[in-house]
Amino acid sequence: MSLSIHSIKSQFPIFTHRPELVYLDNAATSQKPQSVIQAIANFYEKENANVHRGLYELSGNATRRYEEVRKKVSRLIGAPDPKTIAFTKGTTESINIVAQCFLKKNLQKGDNVIVSAMEHHANLIPWQQVCEQTGAALSVIPVDANGELRLENLDSLLNAHTKLAAVTHISNVLGTINSIEDIISIAHKKNIPVLIDAAQSAGHDRINVKNWDVDFLAFSAHKMFGPMGTGVLYCKEEYAEQIDPLNFGGGGIKNVEFGQTEFLNYPHKLEAGTANISGVIGLGCAIDFVAQLDTNQMVAHTKNLSDTFTNKLKSIGKVQIVGNAKNSGSIVSFNLENIHPHDVAGFLANENIAVRAGHHCAQPLLESMGMPATVRASFSIYNTMGDVEKAIEALKAFKKFWL
Amino acid sequence: MYTQVIRTHNDGPFHFKKIENASHVIKAYNPICGDRFEIFVDSNSKKINSIHFHGFGCAISKASTSVLMQSLDGRTFQEAITICYNFLKFINKELSTDELVLQDEFLAFSGVHDFPERYDCATLSWMEMKKFLDQIESR
Numbered sequence: 455m456s457l458s459i460h461s462i463k464s465q466f467p468i469f470t471h472r473p474e475l476v477y478l479d480n481a482a483t484s485q486k487p488q489s490v491i492q493a494i495a496n497f498y499e500k501e502n503a504n505v506h507r508g509l510y511e512l513s514g515n516a517t518r519r520y521e522e523v524r525k526k527v528s529r530l531i532g533a534p535d536p537k538t539i540a541f542t543k544g545t546t547e548s549i550n551i552v553a554q555c556f557l558k559k560n561l562q563k564g565d566n567v568i569v570s571a572m573e574h575h576a577n578l579i580p581w582q583q584v585c586e587q588t589g590a591a592l593s594v595i596p597v598d599a600n601g602e603l604r605l606e607n608l609d610s611l612l613n614a615h616t617k618l619a620a621v622t623h624i625s626n627v628l629g630t631i632n633s634i635e636d637i638i639s640i641a642h643k644k645n646i647p648v649l650i651d652a653a654q655s656a657g658h659d660r661i662n663v664k665n666w667d668v669d670f671l672a673f674s675a676h677k678m679f680g681p682m683g684t685g686v687l688y689c690k691e692e693y694a695e696q697i698d699p700l701n702f703g704g705g706g707i708k709n710v711e712f713g714q715t716e717f718l719n720y721p722h723k724l725e726a727g728t729a730n731i732s733g734v735i736g737l738g739c740a741i742d743f744v745a746q747l748d749t750n751q752m753v754a755h756t757k758n759l760s761d762t763f764t765n766k767l768k769s770i771g772k773v774q775i776v777g778n779a780k781n782s783g784s785i786v787s788f789n790l791e792n793i794h795p796h797d798v799a800g801f802l803a804n805e806n807i808a809v810r811a812g813h814h815c816a817q818p819l820l821e822s823m824g825m826p827a828t829v830r831a832s833f834s835i836y837n838t839m840g841d842v843e844k845a846i847e848a849l850k851a852f853k854k855f856w857l
Numbered sequence: 858m859y860t861q862v863i864r865t866h867n868d869g870p871f872h873f874k875k876i877e878n879a880s881h882v883i884k885a886y887n888p889i890c891g892d893r894f895e896i897f898v899d900s901n902s903k904k905i906n907s908i909h910f911h912g913f914g915c916a917i918s919k920a921s922t923s924v925l926m927q928s929l930d931g932r933t934f935q936e937a938i939t940i941c942y943n944f945l946k947f948i949n950k951e952l953s954t955d956e957l958v959l960q961d962e963f964l965a966f967s968g969v970h971d972f973p974e975r976y977d978c979a980t981l982s983w984m985e986m987k988k989f990l991d992q993i994e995s996r
Contacts, residue, residue, distance in 0.1 A: 796890060796915035800858060800975065812890045826891040826913055855859075 459755070462747075463836040467491065476807040476841045481626050481654060481785050481814075481832035483676045486740075490680060493739040497732045505731055506705065520731055523738035524721075527686055530741050531652075531671060532662035535691070540721030541734050544685035545653040546576040547700075548672035549620070551687055551724060552649055553580040555698040556670075557618055563589035568611055568619040568646075570595040570603050571822055574626050575815040577651040577672075581620055590617070597819065601628035601777030608640050616646050623661070624654035627816045627830065628777030629760065629785030631659070635666050642667065647693065653677055656686075657744045658834075659753055659783070663688055675733065680740030684733030687724070694720035701726045752835050756784035759833040759842055766846045770853060776828050787814075787828040790849070793856060795829040798849070801856075805848040858972055859916065862965030866920035871927045872909040879909075885922070885985040887977055892918045894982055896926075898989075904933045910982070917966075917978035924962050925982050934993055941987040948979055 463469055465487045468477075477485060497519075503512035505520045524536035533539060542548045557567070567581045571594050585592045593611050596604045603621075612619065619641045624631050634650055641648045647669035652661055657678025663671050671688040675681055689697060697720055699706055706726035708716040717723040764786050767773050772791035790798055795811035802809050810830045813820050820826060831845060879897035886893045894912035898905055908929050910922050928944070929937045940960070946952035947963050950970060969979045 794913075794915040794919075796892075796917075796978065797859070800915070800917075800972070803972075803974070804858070817891070826893075 459836065459838055463838070465489070465743075466836050469836065472806075474806040476805075476837075476844050478831040478833065478837065478841065478845060479808045479810050480834035480837075481677070481830065482810055483682065484679050484834055485836065486681065486736075487679055487743050489743055490736050490739045494681060494732045494736045497735050504728055516731060519738070520729065520734050523734050523741070526738050526741040527688075530657065530661070530744070531686075531688060532664045533688055534664050537719070537721060538663075538688055538691060538694070540687045540689065540724040541729055541737075542672075542685045542687050542724070543683055543730070544674040544676070545651060545672045546580075546685075548670075548685055548687035549577055549649065549651065550580045551697065551700050552618075552620075552670050552672075552689075553584040555700050555724075556693065556696055558584050558588060559698075561585070561588040561590045561617055565590040565615045565617050566593050566613070567591075568593050568595060568608075568616055568621075568641075570621045570632070571597040572601070572603065572625040572628060572630060572816065572819050573620070573622055573651070574653075575817070576653070577620050577622055577649075578818070581618075595621070597628075597822065600779055601625065601630050601782075601823075602779045603630070603632055603637075605633065605636060605640070608637065612641060612644050612646055614644075616641075616644065618647050618649060620649040620651065622651040622654070624659065624783050624785070625777070625816075625819075626654050626785065627787050627814045627819055627828065628779060629782040629787070629832075630777060630779035631655075631781045631783050633781075634668075638667055647690075654783070654785070657740065658749075658756070660749055663690075669693060675737040675740060678740055679743055681733045681736035684730050684737050686737075687721075689720060697724065699723045699726060703727045705729075747835065753783075755835060756833045756837070759837055759839065760784045760786050760831075762839065763831060763833070763842045763845065766842065767849070770846070770850055772853070772857065776823065776825070784833040785830065786832070787830045789825065789828055790853060791857075795827045797856070798829045798852065801852045802845065802848055805844070807845050807848055809845075858968035858975065860965040860968065862924075862962055863916055863920040866923040867916040870910070870919055870923035872907070872930065873911060873923070874909055875911045876909045881989065883985050883989050885912075885982040887914075887918075887981055889977070890915070892978070892981060894918070894922050896922070896982060896986065900934075905929055905931065905937060907931070914981070915978055917969075917975050918981050921966060921979045922982040924965075925986060927962070928960065929986070934990055938987070938990045938994060941983055941990060944983050945980060945987065948976065948983075 503516045505517040524539045649670035652673040656673035675684040703726040774789045776787040799811035876897035881898040883896040892914035897909045
């Protein structure tokens with residue numbers, strides 16, 4: 455299906471309510487299409503019931519719809535079986551589950567866990583804390599001046615005591631797209647499982663966990679046009695049994711006695727308590743929305759916007775672009791000489807232009823690059839060249855006003 | 858938001874330098890945005906003899922810290938507490954413009970009333986200073 459930006463943008467009600475809005479904070483959360491909003495409202499208006507074990511029609515339907523989304527997620531990420539898909543609160547919870555419910559019991563002093571220097575806090579702190587709890591060490595794959603991972607260092611970082619490597623697919627600060635397949639193949643030569651953080655890429659770029667041979671993959675619905683508070687953990691079948699439940703309670707169980715409990719298999723053992731059913735249905739609807747688009751065209755469109763924005767930004771002068779990776783996505787981080795990023799973002803906010811300023815939950819990365827913060831513009835499928843123009847004009851006006 | 862007073866204080870902040878061996882060093886840090894200042898207080902038991910600051914922050918937080926320095930330099934602790942309370946009350950809209958005596962520069966931050974996102978920027982150093990002064994006075 456060919457990509458008509460006008461027709462895509464018209465599916466997002468926020469732009470009808472706020473026609474002036476230039477939304478360039480997509481790496482923080484995407485806007486939601488009408489179909490997703492409507493699916494959630496419909497569920498509560500017409501279909502609300504709890505899933506599993508209800509014998510009445512509404513509960514049966516809710517269960518079927520909930521489980522149907524597991525199949526949709528499988529198709530989205532190329533998973534071999536829906537039973538590899540667990541629903542969570544989001545990327546952060548998915549990663550914490552792998553750290554606390556899988557890795558921790560196998561981790562001890564002398565072991566190590568590998569992350570990259572470009573991880574956001576969600577794919578850093580869970581590993582840092584599990585290392586602290588067990589006495590293991592955290593090793594970091596360095597980033598070069600262009601914002602690319604120095605993978606030549608990876609092989610020497612991985613050793614017989616490495617229990618897991620966790621790397622982001624796309625950096626939320628630099629936009630760098632990492633060579634996931636290379637990282638996985640290097641790690642697998644030493645039988646080290648790999649977790650991929652797909653928060654920025656799921657629903658936007660191609661993901662194929664089977665072809666890539668990923669062991670764990672985490673992402674959130676809300677960055678791919680779905681609702682907040684819903685996410686996914688993909689776990690390769692060979693590790694599924696080794697994951698323990700995070701929460702204990704109703705659901706997720708096979709048999710309960712006063713003295714002991716027998717749990718269901720993955721993924722159900724991770725879904726104790728009433729799930730975010732409307733959220734999962736919203737995620738399913740977001741996947742349907744993405745499925746009607748052409749991924750190559752989506753990627754080309756946002757890449758074109760971010761490249762144009764970057765080039766025009768450079769021509770303004772006194773601009774530092776942070777991250778110049780050869781393979782990068784729709785995220786542009788920058789600084790205007792000697793001006794605090796908050797002042798840039800504050801000025802843009804007055805012009806109805808939404809960007810983010812700060813460390814983007816990746817404080818160690820920015821500190822290693824010698825800057826406390828950046829301004830970040832991130833593009834999505836509903837953004838237009840007009841948005842790029844408005845942002846550039848506003849930045850020119852700001853520079854004139856300030857410098 | 859970016860009034861002339863804020864621009865002037867941002868470009869040429871008052872008493873912007875690190876002081877070795879200050880009687881007290883107060884840290885004002887906002888982990889959300891990364892703004893980070895150190896305030897160096899040189900004082901005796903009753904009075905702030907001189908006060909300086911250093912660090913990194915946006916124009917609003919830097920200018921507000923600069924105005925804080927200017928307002929408290931040479932003041933007694935008692936006077937300093939009143940000034941801090943007045944500034945914070947003004948930002949919280951609990952004090953009318955008419956009640957602001959002698960502190961015209963506070964008015965430069967009234968933009969925060971329309972941009973609540975910048976509340977933390979304007980109050981970061983003032984809140985930490987108020988905490989410090991409250992501790993001193995309760996001794």
